[in-house]
Amino acid sequence: MTRTIETVKGSNKAVGNRLAGNVAIFAFLLILGLFMLFPIYLMVIMSIKPVHELFIFPPKLYVIDPTLDNFRDMFQTLSEMWVPFSRYVFNSVFVTICVTVAQCVFASMAAFVLAKCKIPGGSFLNKLIVTSLLYQSNVIYIMQYIVMARLHMINTYWALILPSVASPMCLFLMRQSMSTVPDAMIEAAKVDGANMFTICWKIVMPNQKPALMTMIIFAFQAAWNIQGGTLVYNEALKTLPTVVAQAGSAGLARMGVAAAGAIFMLVPPILIFMLAQKNVIETMAHSGIKD
């Protein structure tokens, strides 16, 4: 009898320790998080600051007279461009969706094969993926240009989409994550007569939601910021990052407009992030891989 009471007391203490620990973790993260958010907070402040408040000393951490002038200014500049603003929005949305979908579908399948199938050439490809991630050179862009010129893709949507789909980062992420899937699970499915395609999409992928959602965030973010550069010179094919940067680039007085543009560009990735993360956490609450 006394022993049971003691164990209960002991576990109560453990629970108490855990709770105290959680509070400490929360406090620590909160303080660090405020530091992380501070520069972004300043950017938000800047975007709603009227011009006459720019030169108050000392600079204030709040806005006395908040205004949406900067945002109005930005959209005004954007709508006065030679190509209608909606065209840039369409270009960006179209390119982003194409890249994100193509990358996630293609990279997931390739990652599955590289992680779970022992095939001739597999380990070579695995090494190639990591090595290509480490190889950074500005000469690549020239060579990409040459390749695309040969394929007559300069100044088309292809030039915006394909180089981003070819990025090996998402594949590497997915491959790493899938390598923890137990082989027994795949063998069992094989015995049941499933083909590799079915195993990949019906059995492995549903268990890889956290990695998939992370991949979507990466792919979306990269695609949303595609500028095109020299690969696209037709104004009607340019994307939002290019024109928004143009709208805000004219010295200190335009700093507010630049901040407004930066916030405008930040909203879609944050929305995608929230959706993806919410999805991860909800599904992971009641699922798991069992070996």
Added chain:
Amino acid sequence: MESAQIGQRSKAEERRMLWLQVKQNKECYLMMAPFMLIFLVFTIIPVVMSLPMGFTDFDMVQLPKFVGLSNYTTLFLNDTIFIQSIRVTLVFAIFTGPLSYILCFLLAWLINELHPKLKTIFTLIFYAPSMANVYISWQLIFSGDTYGYLNALLLNLGLITSPIQWLTDSNYILGAVIVVQLWISLGAGFLALRAGFQNIDRSMYEAGAIEGIKNRWQELLYITIPSMGPQLMFAAVMQIVSSFTAGTVAQTLVGFPSTDYKAHTIMTHAYDYGWVRYEMGYASAICMILFVVMLLCNKLISKLLSNFMD
């Protein structure tokens, strides 16, 4: 002679076996095909085409001219700014690499201990800098006049009497850039680790509790880390890439070139020769050296990690 070959397959037989294996796994190759095709055309071919450029003189107008090792000898013997850029890159990598790797792991783990709703919020808070516009956020803080937030704070506290040019004074440039780099460093590696933590089966912790695991330190050490190997490796590669190739952050913030080349990384040097002077052969040689350094670093870290995991 005959007996020596028993049990050994001839070359032709080996090739036939390989072909058989390839045929058996036809489905696998088909599944890889879409990605690998695009990857080959838009990444591998450009990379392979760029590899020999370091041995040439190439100005993008005329065809590349073979010059042997002269780019490399010039780099190491006559280019003092390159030597300076190596130093800057190493300082940068040492300060930002390991520190942000540890931060990524620590924060991903601490967030994982919280309530699900808080998880999303904190993950967003720490990842947001990687999505935000670095230049605009930090220009306001580091601005060299009295309207910069950092200067205003220090002036108000009486710590300084005149504003400091954080982004152009050669004493502060590197420090400022390192701070900013650390701020954006909770990026791909951090999110991948968060995903890794999410993927760990909760029942493993329950089983661990029955087997006598008492607190979260032991959970971390005996259950979490051993099942996170692949994600840790991914984060390490990402960290190597971001800390060695950093340059754009510095360039947008402190201008190009920075005062006294104080924030001049190897990547910035390559940018200088490639896109400013159009000496692509030379720029290519610079990138090649960086690539070799990163490969060695990757080898070292994967060795360390695999030792640690076992």
